[in-house]
Amino acid sequence: MTEMKSPPRHGLGRGCVITRRACFSASHRYWLPEFSADDNAARFGPCALAPGHGHNYELIVSMAGGLDSDGMVLNLSDVKHAIRSEVTGQLDFRFLNDVWPEFDVSTPGGCLPTTEALVRAMWQRLSPHLPITALRLYEQPGLWADYLGHPMDAFLTIRTHFAAAHRLARPELSQEENERIYGKCARPHGHGHNYLVDVTVRGSIDARTGMVCDLSALQRLVDDLVVEPFDHTFLNKDVPFFADCVPTAENIALHIADRLSTPVRAIGAHLHKIRLQESPNNAAEVYAEVPQLEMTPAALDAVAAI
Ligand SMILES: [Zn+2]
Numbered sequence: 001m002t003e004m005k006s007p008p009r010h011g012l013g014r015g016c017v018i019t020r021r022a023c024f025s026a027s028h029r030y031w032l033p034e035f036s037a038d039d040n041a042a043r044f045g046p047c048a049l050a051p052g053h054g055h056n057y058e059l060i061v062s063m064a065g066g067l068d069s070d071g072m073v074l075n076l077s078d079v080k081h082a083i084r085s086e087v088t089g090q091l092d093f094r095f096l097n098d099v100w101p102e103f104d105v106s107t108p109g110g111c112l113p114t115t116e117a118l119v120r121a122m123w124q125r126l127s128p129h130l131p132i133t134a135l136r137l138y139e140q141p142g143l144w145a146d147y148l149g150h151p152m153d154a155f156l157t158i159r160t161h162f163a164a165a166h167r168l169a170r171p172e173l174s175q176e177e178n179e180r181i182y183g184k185c186a187r188p189h190g191h192g193h194n195y196l197v198d199v200t201v202r203g204s205i206d207a208r209t210g211m212v213c214d215l216s217a218l219q220r221l222v223d224d225l226v227v228e229p230f231d232h233t234f235l236n237k238d239v240p241f242f243a244d245c246v247p248t249a250e251n252i253a254l255h256i257a258d259r260l261s262t263p264v265r266a267i268g269a270h271l272h273k274i275r276l277q278e279s280p281n282n283a284a285e286v287y288a289e290v291p292q293l294e295m296t297p298a299a300l301d302a303v304a305a306i
Pocket residue numbers: 028047053054055
C-alpha cells in the first residue's frame with residue numbers, strides 16, 4: 001500500500017491583500033436645481049454644461065483575508081462577478097446622475113456624482129459582498145479618489161507636472177566633497193527633470209456637491225503656488241527657498257507641502273500627502289498630517305501598487 005501524501009498547504013490561513021482592477025465608461029453632469037444657470041456655471045465650470053460629459057473610469061478594489069486551501073484569499077472569478085454585478089455592470093455606458101438614487105439631486109439627500117462620492121457609493125455596494133479594505137477610482141490618469149470605509153473621510157488626488165533644473169550641492173563644501181555626496185547631481189551647471197506632483201487632500205464629502213473640496217479651487221492653488229513659481233526655473237536660483245536649502249526631491253516635496261498646507265485648509269480640506277516623482281527611477285513622499293508616518297494608511301499603499 002502506498003502512503004498518501006497530503007498536498008502542500010501553501011500559506012493556509014495566512015493573511016494577504018489582493019487587488020482587482022475594473023474599467024467602465026460613463027457620463028455625468030454637475031448641476032444642482034437650487035442654483036441658477038449662472039451659479040451652476042460659476043461653481044462647476046464646463047462640468048455644468050448640458051447634456052454632460054464622459055470619462056473612462058478605472059476602479060481598483062483592494063481586499064484582505066486569509067488564504068484558503070486553494071492558496072487564494074478569494075476566487076478571482078467570484079470577485080470579478082461581484083464587481084461587475086454590483087458596480088461596473090450598472091454604470092458602464094450610463095449617465096451617472098440617473099443610475100443610482102444617491103445621485104438623484106431632485107431629492108434633498110442626493111449629491112453630484114463626483115469621483116469621491118462615486119467611490120463611497122461603490123464601497124457601500126461592494127462591502128456586503130467582498131472583504132474590501134480600500135477602493136481607488138480614477139476619473140482620469142490625473143485625478144483619483146481613495147476611500148477606506150471611514151464615513152467622514154475620502155482622499156482626493158490631483159496630478160500635475162512641472163519642468164525645472166537644479167543642482168545638488170551644499171555651499172559650504174568643496175566641489176569634490178559635494179560630488180562625493182551627490183554624484184553627478186553636483187555638477188556645476190545643473191541638470192533638469194520633468195517632475196510629476198501628486199497632491200492628496202483628505203476631507204469629508206459634502207452632502208450636496210459630493211465634493212471633498214472645490215476641485216477647481218484646489219487646481220488653482222497647485223497652479224499658483226507650485227507650478228507657476230517652479231515651472232521652467234533653475235530651482236536653486238529662481239525659488240528663494242532653495243537659495244539655502246538643497247533642492248533634493250525630498251526637500252522639494254516638503255516645501256510643496258509647506259506651501260499648500262494652510263491654503264488647502266482654507267478651501268475646507270486637509271493636505272494629506274505630497275508625492276514628487278523626479279524620474280521614473282525615484283520619488284519622494286511626504287505625509288503632511290501629524291503624526292506623519294502613522295497617517296500612512298497601509299490600505300492606500302495596496303491600491304496604489306497597480
Ligand atoms: Zn467629469
